[in-house]
Amino acid sequence: MPFAAPISGVDQLKDRPMVAALLGWNASAVQDARFDRDELTIYVTRESIRGAIEFLKSQGITDFLSDVTCADYYPREPRFEMAYHLLSIKNKQRVRLKVRLSGEDPVIESVTPVWPAANFFERELFDLFGVRFLGHPYLRRIMMPEDWQGHPLRKDYPVEGYR
Amino acid sequence: MGHLSSPPVLDPTADRTMILNMGPQHPSTHGVLRLLLEIDGEAVVRMVPDIGFLHTGIEKTCEAKFYQQVVPLTDRIDYLCPMVNNLCYVMAVEKLLGLEIPPRAQWMRVLLAELQRISSHLVWLGTHAMDIGAMSVFLYCFREREELLRIYEMVSGQRMMTSYFRIGGLAMEPPLGFFEAVKKFLKIFPERVDEYENLLTGNFIFIDRLKGVAIVSAEDALALGLSGPSLRASGVDFDIRRDMPYCGYEKFSFKVPVAKDGDVWARYICRVQELRESNKIAQQALDGMPSGSIKAEAPKVVLPDREKMKTQMEALIYHFKIVTEGFTVPAGEVYQAIESPRGEMGYYVVSDGTAKPMRVHMRSPSYANLQALPKMCEGRLIADVVAAIGSIDIVLGEIDR
Numbered sequence: 001m002p003f004a005a006p007i008s009g010v011d012q013l014k015d016r017p018m019v020a021a022l023l024g025w026n027a028s029a030v031q032d033a034r035f036d037r038d039e040l041t042i043y044v045t046r047e048s049i050r051g052a053i054e055f056l057k058s059q060g061i062t063d064f065l066s067d068v069t070c071a072d073y074y075p076r077e078p079r080f081e082m083a084y085h086l087l088s089i090k091n092k093q094r095v096r097l098k099v100r101l102s103g104e105d106p107v108i109e110s111v112t113p114v115w116p117a118a119n120f121f122e123r124e125l126f127d128l129f130g131v132r133f134l135g136h137p138y139l140r141r142i143m144m145p146e147d148w149q150g151h152p153l154r155k156d157y158p159v160e161g162y163r
Numbered sequence: 164m165g166h167l168s169s170p171p172v173l174d175p176t177a178d179r180t181m182i183l184n185m186g187p188q189h190p191s192t193h194g195v196l197r198l199l200l201e202i203d204g205e206a207v208v209r210m211v212p213d214i215g216f217l218h219t220g221i222e223k224t225c226e227a228k229f230y231q232q233v234v235p236l237t238d239r240i241d242y243l244c245p246m247v248n249n250l251c252y253v254m255a256v257e258k259l260l261g262l263e264i265p266p267r268a269q270w271m272r273v274l275l276a277e278l279q280r281i282s283s284h285l286v287w288l289g290t291h292a293m294d295i296g297a298m299s300v301f302l303y304c305f306r307e308r309e310e311l312l313r314i315y316e317m318v319s320g321q322r323m324m325t326s327y328f329r330i331g332g333l334a335m336e337p338p339l340g341f342f343e344a345v346k347k348f349l350k351i352f353p354e355r356v357d358e359y360e361n362l363l364t365g366n367f368i369f370i371d372r373l374k375g376v377a378i379v380s381a382e383d384a385l386a387l388g389l390s391g392p393s394l395r396a397s398g399v400d401f402d403i404r405r406d407m408p409y410c411g412y413e414k415f416s417f418k419v420p421v422a423k424d425g426d427v428w429a430r431y432i433c434r435v436q437e438l439r440e441s442n443k444i445a446q447q448a449l450d451g452m453p454s455g456s457i458k459a460e461a462p463k464v465v466l467p468d469r470e471k472m473k474t475q476m477e478a479l480i481y482h483f484k485i486v487t488e489g490f491t492v493p494a495g496e497v498y499q500a501i502e503s504p505r506g507e508m509g510y511y512v513v514s515d516g517t518a519k520p521m522r523v524h525m526r527s528p529s530y531a532n533l534q535a536l537p538k539m540c541e542g543r544l545i546a547d548v549v550a551a552i553g554s555i556d557i558v559l560g561e562i563d564r
Contacts, residue, residue, distance in 0.1 A: 002261045006495075037258055037497055064385055066500065067526035071513050083511065085498050085526070089385075089401045096498060117388025120534050128222075143218040143563065152223055159227045 006036035016040060018061065018095045025055045041096045049099050050109040050135075053084065057114055062086035062095065068111070068121035070101075070129045074155035079103035080131060084111070101131065110136035128153035180208055183545070187216050191294040191549045194559030196533075198548070205544050210537040217563035225523035229489030230256055231330055233523060238324040240525055241561040243286050244279040246272075246315075247503045249328035252523075254409060255499035255510040256330050259492050262461055266453045268332040269411040274345070274448035275318070275327065276410075277441040281352070282311040283504035284438050291431070291553035292363060295372050300362050307355050310348055317341050331465035332458035342449060349446050356438050364435070373428040377539035377551035380425055387538060388531035391506025392433040393555050397425035403502040410501075414451075415444050427554040434556070437504075464490050489518030498526075505529055505556055527561040 013019045013033040019042060022030050029048035034041045044052050056062045067085040080101040087094050101108060110133035111118045122133045123142040130151035133139055141148065150157055186197040195216035201209040221240060225233045237252045238245035250272055257264065289304030312322040318337050319327040327334050363369050379389065384397040394401065402419040404412045420436030422429035458465045466485055467478035484490075494516040500509040506528030513522040532555045539551045 002263070036495055037261075039497060041496075064390075065388060066507060067498070067509055067511065067524070069511055069524040069526075071496075071522040071524075073521075083496075083498075085509065085511070089399065089406075092406050094407075094498065094500075115388070116386050117531055117534060120530060141215075143215040145215075152220060157223075159223055 003037045006034060008032070008034045008036075013040075018042065018056075018093070021056070021059065021061055022052060025052070039094065039096060041098055043098045043100070046099050046101065046108055049082070049084070049097065050111050050114060052097060053086070053111050054114045056086060056095075060090070062088045064089055065111070065115040065117045066094070068118050068125065070125050070131060070153075072129065072153065072155045074103070077102060080106055080129065082108060082125075082131070106131040107134060108132075109134050110139075112136050127151070130154065179203055185548070187213075192552060192559075193290060193557055196552070196557065196559055196562075198536075200545065200548070202545065205546075207540050207543055207545060207548060210540050210548070212533055212536060214533070214559070214562050217559050219564070221564045222523055222525065225520055227519065229518050230492060230520060231485070231489065233520065234329060235324065235326045237525075238326055239560060240527065240564055241503065241505070241508075241529075241558050242323060243283040243558055244276075244504050245323065245325050246275050246279045246327055247283075247501065247508065248525075249326060250276055250410065251499055251501045251503070251508050251510045252512075253328050253330050254501065255497050255512045256492065257459075258497045258499055259495055259512060259514050260330075260461075260464060261493075262331055262459050262464065264332060264410075264459055265456045266411070267455045268457045268459075270448050270452050271333055271337065271457065272328060272410050273412065273415065274445050274452070275315075277445040277448065278311055278314065278345070278348075280441045280504045281438055281445075282308050284434050284441075285311075287434060287504075287553070287556045288359060288438075291550075291556075292369070294549050294553045295369060297363065297366070297369060300359060303355070303359060303362070307348075307352065314341070314344050314348065317344060329458075329465070331461050332456070336457055342452070345445070345449055349442055349449065352442050353439060356435065356442075360435060363431075370428065372546075372550055373431055373554075374426060375424075376427045376547045377543065377554060378424065378426045379535055379539055383538055384425065384535065387535040389506070389535045389555075390528050390531060391502065391504070392420075392437060393430055393506065393532055393535070395420065396422045396429035396433045398423045403500055403507060407500070409499075415447050417444050427550050430554040491516060491518050492520075500526070503528055505558065505561070506532060525561075525564060527564065529555075529557040529559075529561045533557055533562060 010033045019033050029044050032043035064087040066087050069083050071081050078100040082099040084097040125131045127141040127143050180201050180203045183200040183202050186192040187195040197213040199211045200207050237248040240248050285304040285308045289301035292300035315325050316322045319325040381397045381399050384394050400421045417440045420433045422433050462481045471478040472482045492514040496513040498511045500507050509526035511524040515521040540548045
């Protein structure tokens, strides 16, 4: 299934309902938008992620949090890109909210108070990427042992581990 | 996995409660799940799941492999339905590549994915019933599962870790006698479901153990990220196969079983109905199986036929290049979600334009479903915990990855 060429930029995508809704909520929070391979991605600022997700939930625009994950673009800065996959069961649509995080200070507000589903996903990211979530009720390692050193999914962590 | 250095994460909050450790070697935790229960007499006051005992770093390993080498790793995530995992991963990569898959490969994928749903649900039904105390159902379920495993062995040479779906199509053409074997199975299977239902659905002891136990409301289920049959049992009518069709599911007609109560019984009813529906989908796939190629026209991505490789220079070169240096995938990111037997299985694949994925993340349904367990069990008896674990149908390989 060949896809149409990607569309990028907030201006080109401001007619899409999700982008329009977020722009209407807080235009300064939306940094960038992209529509690629039938998937809509919206970049928001680090400070506004919980607000944006709370807004989308309270307006009934999205009603399910599918996934929270992260990717490490080391050695580029800002190094981490958080990805929140939201789903609207009503409209049968998905949207991905992304936040860029710097390597020196990978701190972001937790969305667990809004979506309890994010609890385990955020703990996993804390464990494997070392991203810290403010306001998370129980931020502890989940996969690795408590006394483990380092964060295995970071790109500067060797695949074979430290011997 | 806080079991190595620190004491149990729960402290008794009142004098009358105590901590009970359940697992990781408890037979009814379906793997290596450890639960810390704070109990007051026989009632569960608080529950904290402790996971990570099976963590093997599959996501990290993926980053060191070529795209085609990741397929066998996906088998190991959810070992009860490996082909569904294969399907989700290969569809994500095909989406990145923009590949068109021939209809025969798609229908074969649907057929096998539904057979996998049946065999996965059979394991669930058998173990769930055994947890409750109905030993014999387990033997009946595994009798049918054995037939399915033989079918997988026919088609892929493996009973469990099949790796049959490849990027761009299937590994090989199904062998002679495969369709007859599937046809024979699909013909007898509805009767076998009747047999299970005879043993369980009208069984007073079974009903008493299940009805009204571990209730989750629709709002809670959505908030906690519950998906699949467990979500539908709470009254949310959403199935990715029907509502956001992939892999040609829009061409099949089937019902999506929904229940309202949100208890263990509702989840049981939903899954048993799904067994029958999956049988119907597989039957449709078998009847309408198109002819043609099972591999996409993409010589740079799909390995050539053995015969061509031996006779044509061009094919030999492509074969050599794919095997030794992989194939590059255009930069980008995709999230591909499909309906696994347990719920929404999603693969988030990020490509940086090289032959190895930059990031592969699996959104495994069991991982999210497990979060609903404390909600279900708190305030109930310890015996209900066993029923609740069985009802969300978790696979620990998928949770820990």
